[in-house]
Amino acid sequence: xxxxxxxxxxxxxxxxxxxxxxxxxxxxxxxxxxxxxxxxxxxxxxxxxxxxxxxxxxxxxxxxxxxxxxxxxxxxxxxxxxxxxxxxxxxxxxxxxxxxxxxxxxxxxxxxxxxxxxxxxxxxxxxxxxxxxxxxxxxxxxxxxxxxxxxxxxxxxxxxxxxxxxxxxxxxxxxxxxxxxxxxxxxxxxxxxxxxxxxxxxxxxxxxxxxxxxxxxxxxxxxxxxxxxxxxxxxxxxxxxxxxxxxxxxxxxxxxxxxxxxxxxxxxxxxxxxxxxxxxxxxxxxxxxxxxxxxxxxxxxxxxxxxxxxxxxxxxxxxxxxxxxxxxxxxxxxxx
Amino acid sequence: xxxxxxxxxxxxxxxxxxxxxxxxxxxxxxxxxxxxxxxxxxxxxxxxxxxxxxxxxxxxxxxxxxxxxxxxxxxxxxxxxxxxxxxxxxxxxxxxxxxxxxxxxxxxxxxxxxxxxxxxxxxxxxxxxxxxxxxxxxxxxxxxxxxxxxxxxxxxxxxxxxxxxxxxxxxxxxxxxxxxxxxxxxxxxxxxxxxxxxxxxxxxxxxxxxxxxxxxxxxxxxxxxxxxxxxxxxxxxxxxxxxxxxxxxxxxxxxxxxxxxxxxxxxxxxxxxxxxxxxxxxxxxx
Numbered sequence: 110x111x112x113x114x115x116x117x118x119x120x121x122x123x124x125x126x127x128x129x130x131x132x133x134x135x136x137x138x139x140x141x142x143x144x145x146x147x148x149x150x151x152x153x154x155x156x157x158x159x160x161x162x163x164x165x166x167x168x169x170x171x172x173x174x175x176x177x178x179x180x181x182x183x184x185x186x187x188x189x190x191x192x193x194x195x196x197x198x199x200x201x202x203x204x205x206x207x208x209x210x211x212x213x214x215x216x217x218x219x220x221x222x223x224x225x226x227x228x229x230x231x232x233x234x235x236x237x238x239x240x241x242x243x244x245x246x247x248x249x250x251x252x253x254x255x256x257x258x259x260x261x262x263x264x265x266x267x268x269x270x271x272x273x274x275x276x277x278x279x280x281x282x283x284x285x286x287x288x289x290x291x292x293x294x295x296x297x298x299x300x301x302x303x304x305x306x307x308x309x310x311x312x313x314x315x316x317x318x319x320x321x322x323x324x325x326x327x328x329x330x331x332x333x334x335x336x337x338x339x340x341x342x343x344x345x346x347x348x349x350x351x352x353x354x355x356x357x358x359x360x361x362x363x364x365x366x367x368x369x370x371x372x373x374x375x376x377x378x379x380x381x382x383x384x385x386x387x388x389x390x391x392x393x394x395x396x397x398x399x400x401x402x403x404x405x406x407x408x409x410x411x412x413x414x415x416x417x418x419x420x421x422x423x424x425x426x427x428x429x430x431x432x433x434x435x436x437x438x439x440x441x442x443x444x445x
Numbered sequence: 446x447x448x449x450x451x452x453x454x455x456x457x458x459x460x461x462x463x464x465x466x467x468x469x470x471x472x473x474x475x476x477x478x479x480x481x482x483x484x485x486x487x488x489x490x491x492x493x494x495x496x497x498x499x500x501x502x503x504x505x506x507x508x509x510x511x512x513x514x515x516x517x518x519x520x521x522x523x524x525x526x527x528x529x530x531x532x533x534x535x536x537x538x539x540x541x542x543x544x545x546x547x548x549x550x551x552x553x554x555x556x557x558x559x560x561x562x563x564x565x566x567x568x569x570x571x572x573x574x575x576x577x578x579x580x581x582x583x584x585x586x587x588x589x590x591x592x593x594x595x596x597x598x599x600x601x602x603x604x605x606x607x608x609x610x611x612x613x614x615x616x617x618x619x620x621x622x623x624x625x626x627x628x629x630x631x632x633x634x635x636x637x638x639x640x641x642x643x644x645x646x647x648x649x650x651x652x653x654x655x656x657x658x659x660x661x662x663x664x665x666x667x668x669x670x671x672x673x674x675x676x677x678x679x680x681x682x683x684x685x686x687x688x689x690x691x692x693x694x695x696x697x698x699x700x701x702x703x704x705x706x707x708x709x710x711x712x713x714x715x716x717x718x719x720x721x722x723x724x725x726x727x728x729x730x731x
Contacts, residue, residue: 129566137578148582248461252707254658256665257681257699260688268689382571386662404581404666416578420570427569 116432123428130420131180138413139168139175148409151192188414193406198414202396207289208278209388209395213380215292215311216318221373224323228330228369229362232338243327250324259317259390266313273309276392280306314391318384322376329372333365340364371430378426382419455719462715468708476528479521488514489522489675498691508693511683512673516697519675523698526676527705530591530660531653537595538602539649545599546606547633550614561607564600572597573659580668587670590663594656605648609641643720647713654709661702677702 139145146163147154154162163169167178182188188198231243267275274280284294284303292311295304337343338361346356388397396415403411456462480486484504493513501508507517542564549560567575579593610633613619622636663669664678672679677698684694 126566126569133566137582141582248707252703252710254661254699254702260695264689264692379571382574386665401666412581416574419574423571424569
């Protein structure tokens with residue numbers, strides 16, 4: 110009951126943060142520009158057209174009134190219409206969501222499956238060759254520009270070696286849509302050739318996205334395991350003669366991973382919301398590419414729609430991480 | 446001065462921090478001496494169509510780009526832009542974030558709550574996303590990139606300073622200084638601030654790396670300073686249509702970004718070890 114109350118309390122916190130996000134995007138789109146209507150109307154509009162549009166959009170009213178309308182429309186899921194695609198921005202985003210989720214989930218799974226064991230070994234064999242090599246990986250992962258890494262991977266694996274496709278999500282027809290995720294749909298319809306093709310298309314963008322996440326996970330797992338190794342309960346288990354593999358992979362890992370699990374949640378939010386440049390490099394038909402194309406076309410509403418979307422996703426993921434952390438870690442629970 | 450000398454001496458004993466220092470020194474030298482070190486200093490603005498896309502070797506030891514300009518020389522001048530963006534954006538973030546953090550940390554009440562809530566909202570959105578929105582609204586230019594980066598990075602400083610100030614308030618020296626009748630202004634600026642300088646310096650070093658990385662991404666997306674500015678991110682974007690042949694054109698600026706960001710990250714880690722003995726002992730025990 111107490112936990113439920115706490116979860117609800119965190120949930121209440123979510124509303125003002127989201128409102129704050131709307132204030133920020135409102136200020137960016139309506140208050141900072143000298144004439145926001147001229148931005149929306151584009152360079153070819155005549156002054157009369159701009160004035161007409163100003164009245165139509167309600168930009169001639171007082172700012173608080175405008176904000177009220179802006180927030181109300183967003184709450185109802187109306188982000189306006191894209192100047193380029195001529196479709197509601199919400200529809201555009203929803204249409205591209207499966208591609209972004211598929212890429213993010215694959216990248217996240219790869220970095221967790223590779224990063225956590227590497228972090229554990231790095232801690233167990235501290236100062237070994239592996240530990241030093243992994244230190245190079247973690248330092249590089251946080252210093253490399255992901256768009257450049259993506260381009261270099263394309264150069265090597267797609268252009269020079271020809272092992273993977275250069276970009277895109279799939280050539281030819283997608284599998285019959287059931288969930289919208291190509292991997293799942295192809296597996297469900299037993300279309301193994303499409304599954305293989307989808308996987309080769311995923312390889313490079315997923316690797317690009319996974320690399321910085323992997324670096325972070327190795328770092329946190331290593332620190333967590335090193336911390337736990339010194340603790341009394343591990344000493345006790347050792348003294349009791351428990352097998353080393355059991356101590357390490359069952360008992361130590363469980364308590365070492367608390368901070369890593371938080372990181373997984375945060376990274377997932379960052380990747381989902383911010384895979385902008387990586388998607389653009391690989392022409393991945395997700396939300397990030399949509400954002401970049403909108404920037405290039407000065408499709409102003411679409412860029413703001415993307416910002417609201419990305420901010421909202423990030424806030425929701427953070428909230429879920431917070432609640433999960435409270436549920437999992439007894440130390441986070443409110444005491445009596 | 447002796448304190449600074451002590452820190453530098455300790456840093457040079459740590460191999461990775463030393464590497465960070467050397468990388469940053471190289472970057473600063475490249476930026477300061479760009480006109481001297483450049484083999485073709487006029488190539489930032491001049492066109493040499495006959496020399497287009499020459500591979501590395503001969504007079505162009507990192508090759509030439511689509512305009513026939515020397516890649517190496519343009520990289521050196523790009524270092525100036527990188528440093529300019531990093532220093533001004535992190536400096537402005539410090540100027541905004543540190544006072545806000547101090548005020549919010551020192552006061553207890555609605556003002557403190559309001560300030561921290563505002564910075565929480567900024568931290569609740571990925572920096573790249575917010576910077577893209579601001580830079581897109583303001584239009585592509587160098588000052589606008591710096592503005593977008595400062596507007597999105599200051600909450601990190603506010604958060605750090607707030608937490609540190611709050612934890613210092615329980616210290617005896619703060620209580621006794623207040624009891625002696627020091628004004629809040631005097632107390633925070635003369636007594637609290639010097640004691641929380643270490644985490645601020647560490648955050649600034651890591652922030653330089655982070656800001657430079659985000660600036661490169663903005664440049665890559667076409668939201669950075671317009672051409673012919675030799676900004677590294679934009680150069681990578683320009684090079685893409687000449688791949689896979691002109692690999693040097695894409696590779697060189699990426700390596701420059703990588704080494705620069707790694708330099709600031711390594712320095713930040715090293716500074717954390719030297720400046721915060723509590724953490725160093727913790728790490729030693731591990």
